[in-house]
Amino acid sequence: MTYDLLSTIIYNLFSPYMLGLALIGVVLGLVFGALPGVSSTMALAVMLPFTYGMETAPAMVLMLAVFFSSVYAGSVSAILLNIPGTPGAMITLLDGNAMAREGKAAEAMAYALIASIFGGIIGWIFLVILAPTIATYALQFGSPEYAAVVLFGLALVAYASSGDMLRGLAAGAMGLIIGLVGRDQVTDVPRFTFGTADLQGGIDIIPLAIGLFGIAEVLSLLIRSKTDTPAVAVSRARTWPKFSELLGELPTVLRSSTIGTFVGAIPAAGSAVAVALAYACEKRLSKSPEKFGTGIPRGVVAPEAANNACVGGALIPMLTLGIPGDSITAVLIGVLLLHGLRPGPGLFENQPDLVVTIYGALFVAILLTALVAGLIGIPVYRKILAIPQRLLTAAVLVLCLLGAYAVRNAVVDVWVAIFFGAVGFAFIRLNIPVLPLAFGAVLGPLLEENLRRTLIIHRDVSVFFERPISLVLVCLSLAILLLPVCIMGLSYMRKRRIHR
Amino acid sequence: MKLKATLGAASLLSTLAVSAFAQTFPEGPITWVVNWPAGGGQDTTSRMVADHLSGALGVPVVIENYDGAGGLTGMRELAKADADGYTIGMLGASSVIQQYTTDEPVMMDQLDVLSFFGPDPGALTVGAGTAYQTLDDYVSAVKEAPGDVPNGNDPPGGASYISAAIMESALGLELNKVPYAGYAPTVTALLGGEVESATVPLPQVLEHAVSGDVRILGVMSGARHFLAPDIPTFEEQGYDVLAGDFRAIVAPAGLPADVAAILSEALIEVLSAEEFITLANTAGYMIEPLGAEEASARITAFDEQVYPVLEEAGLVTNPK
Amino acid sequence: MSQTLNKYHDIQTDRGEVINDIVSGCLCLALALGLAGVHFSQAGRLHDDFARDPGPALLPLILLAALGLAGGGLTLRGWFGLKKTTASSNQSSLMSLWPAALAVALMCAFLPLRHILGAALALCLIGAALAVLAGRSDNVPWFFTAVFGGVIGLILYALFHFGLSVPL
Numbered sequence: 001m002t003y004d005l006l007s008t009i010i011y012n013l014f015s016p017y018m019l020g021l022a023l024i025g026v027v028l029g030l031v032f033g034a035l036p037g038v039s040s041t042m043a044l045a046v047m048l049p050f051t052y053g054m055e056t057a058p059a060m061v062l063m064l065a066v067f068f069s070s071v072y073a074g075s076v077s078a079i080l081l082n083i084p085g086t087p088g089a090m091i092t093l094l095d096g097n098a099m100a101r102e103g104k105a106a107e108a109m110a111y112a113l114i115a116s117i118f119g120g121i122i123g124w125i126f127l128v129i130l131a132p133t134i135a136t137y138a139l140q141f142g143s144p145e146y147a148a149v150v151l152f153g154l155a156l157v158a159y160a161s162s163g164d165m166l167r168g169l170a171a172g173a174m175g176l177i178i179g180l181v182g183r184d185q186v187t188d189v190p191r192f193t194f195g196t197a198d199l200q201g202g203i204d205i206i207p208l209a210i211g212l213f214g215i216a217e218v219l220s221l222l223i224r225s226k227t228d229t230p231a232v233a234v235s236r237a238r239t240w241p242k243f244s245e246l247l248g249e250l251p252t253v254l255r256s257s258t259i260g261t262f263v264g265a266i267p268a269a270g271s272a273v274a275v276a277l278a279y280a281c282e283k284r285l286s287k288s289p290e291k292f293g294t295g296i297p298r299g300v301v302a303p304e305a306a307n308n309a310c311v312g313g314a315l316i317p318m319l320t321l322g323i324p325g326d327s328i329t330a331v332l333i334g335v336l337l338l339h340g341l342r343p344g345p346g347l348f349e350n351q352p353d354l355v356v357t358i359y360g361a362l363f364v365a366i367l368l369t370a371l372v373a374g375l376i377g378i379p380v381y382r383k384i385l386a387i388p389q390r391l392l393t394a395a396v397l398v399l400c401l402l403g404a405y406a407v408r409n410a411v412v413d414v415w416v417a418i419f420f421g422a423v424g425f426a427f428i429r430l431n432i433p434v435l436p437l438a439f440g441a442v443l444g445p446l447l448e449e450n451l452r453r454t455l456i457i458h459r460d461v462s463v464f465f466e467r468p469i470s471l472v473l474v475c476l477s478l479a480i481l482l483l484p485v486c487i488m489g490l491s492y493m494r495k496r497r498i499h500r
Numbered sequence: 501m502k503l504k505a506t507l508g509a510a511s512l513l514s515t516l517a518v519s520a521f522a523q524t525f526p527e528g529p530i531t532w533v534v535n536w537p538a539g540g541g542q543d544t545t546s547r548m549v550a551d552h553l554s555g556a557l558g559v560p561v562v563i564e565n566y567d568g569a570g571g572l573t574g575m576r577e578l579a580k581a582d583a584d585g586y587t588i589g590m591l592g593a594s595s596v597i598q599q600y601t602t603d604e605p606v607m608m609d610q611l612d613v614l615s616f617f618g619p620d621p622g623a624l625t626v627g628a629g630t631a632y633q634t635l636d637d638y639v640s641a642v643k644e645a646p647g648d649v650p651n652g653n654d655p656p657g658g659a660s661y662i663s664a665a666i667m668e669s670a671l672g673l674e675l676n677k678v679p680y681a682g683y684a685p686t687v688t689a690l691l692g693g694e695v696e697s698a699t700v701p702l703p704q705v706l707e708h709a710v711s712g713d714v715r716i717l718g719v720m721s722g723a724r725h726f727l728a729p730d731i732p733t734f735e736e737q738g739y740d741v742l743a744g745d746f747r748a749i750v751a752p753a754g755l756p757a758d759v760a761a762i763l764s765e766a767l768i769e770v771l772s773a774e775e776f777i778t779l780a781n782t783a784g785y786m787i788e789p790l791g792a793e794e795a796s797a798r799i800t801a802f803d804e805q806v807y808p809v810l811e812e813a814g815l816v817t818n819p820k
Numbered sequence: 821m822s823q824t825l826n827k828y829h830d831i832q833t834d835r836g837e838v839i840n841d842i843v844s845g846c847l848c849l850a851l852a853l854g855l856a857g858v859h860f861s862q863a864g865r866l867h868d869d870f871a872r873d874p875g876p877a878l879l880p881l882i883l884l885a886a887l888g889l890a891g892g893g894l895t896l897r898g899w900f901g902l903k904k905t906t907a908s909s910n911q912s913s914l915m916s917l918w919p920a921a922l923a924v925a926l927m928c929a930f931l932p933l934r935h936i937l938g939a940a941l942a943l944c945l946i947g948a949a950l951a952v953l954a955g956r957s958d959n960v961p962w963f964f965t966a967v968f969g970g971v972i973g974l975i976l977y978a979l980f981h982f983g984l985s986v987p988l
Contacts (some may be wrong), residue, residue: 049551139692170890177883184876187678187864188656191876197604201569221922222954299988322707323684327537344707390955394947394969398976401930407984408567411931418927425920430840444539447880456678456872457650464656564987817864
């Protein structure tokens with residue numbers, strides 16, 4: 001890579017045309033991403049036809065701008081309305097929406113933005129410096145390792161979700177059963193479809209989350225009388241946190257971003273695993289884990305940094321191996337294919353200029369997202385809270401209906417959202433934790449599929465203890481799951497001794 | 501005389517009416533149903549054709565993605581739409597297979613075929629770390645250890661699973677068919693050495709073959725693949741295996757004949773255009789523009805080929 | 821960990837939580853039994869032998885057992901809790917949940933209404949009704965609330981239909 005080539009590319013990236021395209025992409029991403037049910041994939045697919053007539057570089061600039069900004073904007077509806085637009089935002093809403101209910105919505109969005117930007121940049125640095133190394137590591141991740149990491153994630157979620165253990169177990173079992181609905185990934189046999197073809201594709205996680213978090217929350221607000229405090233107070237509180245407070249979150253950002261990048265680089269792992277790992281890791285390391293879920297910035301920073309670091313991570317297998325890590329990078333590969341470029345192992349040698357352009361485009365997207373979201377986005381999003389409560393309630397419920405439908409344009413998803421809205425409401429009334437159900441539904445199918453595939457390939461489970469990565473992860477998971485039981489048993493015995 | 505004139509005028513009027521209808525056929529936007537989510541091969545090819553078809557017909561062609569139930573949701577949406585030509589869509593091998601493997605399927609007689617888009621032949625690829633240098637090596641090795649060679653493919657009923665099953669039954673092999681959710685995880689598993697071979701279409705593994713990470717042993721089509729003209733077909737190597745996915749453009753059954761003709765002609769025109777073929781080929785898609793009848797024949801042939809394979813694999817829940 | 825234990829204590833002494841235990845325990849048991857019925861009566865390949873693969877029928881079995889155990893545990897704990905606690909007078913009645921039930925009913929009306937009136941009108945009506953429901957105790961004329969709610973429904977419809985070309 002000569003200096004001349006590099007400077008030409010950078011000069012091109014900062015030309016008014018490119019910056020204008022990136023700006024359009026960022027604004028569209030911030031609008032689309034904030035709508036629940038509108039995934040980054042959908043935002044990119046809507047933009048796809050516009051890239052047909054463009055050169056490769058501007059096309060990638062536009063797409064990456066939409067990509068990155070829509071991933072950040074997913075946190076907005078989670079914080080403001082308690083509706084997760086993506087599985088990655090399911091954790092953000094725990095503390096984010098709790099902050100918003102204390103009147104610190106703008107501050108929560110600012111924390112989310114700052115964490116997203118730093119997460120994005122750290123993911124980007126990993127991408128630029130370590131892409132081939134991480135790709136090699138990602139390839140070593142076979143079915144046993146994958147099953148082990150999902151088991152670890154489930155153990156961490158069990159650990160991270162607060163509340164009564166029996167109820168958590170019930171909710172987790174329900175979530176895992178929800179994950180069974182539809183055709184089995186290994187044998188194609190339908191399970192719990194009740195004879196309808198609509199459920200054969202399974203229960204999509206977004207309508208489920210929209211119901212469980214969004215609709216349920218609004219329903220429990222509806223039954224309150226007027227004298228209660230408003231759900232989300234509009235306050236004149238500050239938006240930007242103090243520098244010293246931000247500095248305190250730096251280790252969290254670094255840890256979560258690293259987790260996000262590596263999990264993002266494993267093809268098909270997805271951001272749900274990344275945010276669960278990051279959140280649980282922070283909770284484990286925190287001196288006051290009981291504060292998580294009550295509206296602390298760290299509960300927003302950890303998942304958002306991980307979620308956005310996933311963007312850089314997901315580009316690693318795409319650029320080095322030509323393998324899309326998720327549906328979003330699949331669209332990006334589609335763009336490259338339409339321009340006659342076939343990403344793969346040869347891309348770095350044959351098309352170094354394109355690789356550098358993609359690096360640059362992602363960096364420009366991150367910077368512009370910071371600028372636009374910080375200066376215009378947050379103040380505008382904040383205005384949503386100025387809408388009177390009665391209208392906001394109506395808007396959120398209508399948005400839940402539309403968002404659930406828009407995910408797959410499937411009517412059944414609307415019923416799924418409404419049904420799980422009622423379920424989530426019942427959970428709130430009965431004081432059952434919701435998180436084990438949501439994550440059981442996300443992680444259950446991944447665990448089963450990889451576990452059974454491991455058995456099909458290796459015949460028996462001893463393989464988990466023969467491979468180093470899976471051995472470590474399985475032992476850690478068992479430790480996390482069994483430790484509380486042991487502690488409880490010990491304290492029970494001690495109590496009995498005292499009683500005697 | 502007068503009567504004759506009236507009759508003549510009437511018949512003239514009726515022909516006029518018909519041709520007037522035909523000429524005015526696409527009066528508004530046409531909806532194009534894609535039965536897979538945005539970003540996949542079905543979606544990309546659909547968007548390319550829709551974009552050009554819109555130019556040929558002079559009306560917007562709007563893509564609608566229906567995801568779910570392994571593509572069945574979209575097919576049902578298409579089959580139940582009005583048969584007026586304003587709703588068309590794309591169909592692949594999986595929709596033909598689903599007729600026999602799912603509850604409440606969309607049968608092929610619920611759809612009218614408009615044109616063929618092209619085949620997407622399967623290929624047999626092995627990891628560079630394996631001992632198989634040629635197709636002969638592979639076949640004899642699998643025969644020696646039946647059920648032990650892990651092959652990466654779709655879950656049962658998917659295109660690359662069917663390719664593997666067709667190869668098994670044609671050559672008397674028994675593989676350990678390991679299911680992965682789509683082509684990307686399959687290729688990852690092949691590169692990581694978790695499976696020794698894979699039956700995904702050639703474009704998915706081409707770059708890895710160029711870089712030497714995998715070896716493509718043969719293509720399961722009648723002719724060599726345009727992207728890799730140096731890789732021989734199964735037939736050339738003495739094995740009679742023809743398998744793979746395909747794409748065709750369909751509409752709900754009962755389309756008025758003239759509307760079907762207009763759409764079919766427009767599609768052939770689009771698919772045969774030099775510019776379109778270049779675009780599709782650079783993106784890795786094989787184009788074979790065939791009219792309604794030939795396309796129907798192709799689909800029927802596939803249907804007849806795949807049914808016994810499904811039956812043998814015990815996948816048929818909805819027998820013919 | 822101590823937090824879980826504290827919570828455990830609260831659950832044992834609070835009458836409301838005891839009722840919650842019994843209700844959720846019974847629901848879990850009923851769900852587990854019902855689904856087990858569905859699972860075992862399913863025909864087809866579900867219960868076949870899949871050689872190396874443990875098969876699609878195993879995990880549902882384990883999970884239903886787990887759900888049943890959790891349900892049984894909750895019911896038992898609630899049963900013992902009933903003896904330890906006394907009924908408190910300020911139990912909220914089920915009737916106070918009517919706004920939530922009405923909102924769910926309104927949302928359920930969306931799909932049938934969409935068939936009859938089209939999505940735009942359906943969303944407009946549902947938006948208006950939900951706004952009136954949410955603002956039932958506000959000091960604003962219900963008519964204005966309804967109009968604004970309807971307009972919001974229409975705006976969101978337009979956003980998804982035209983902005984994102986969602987086939988509504």
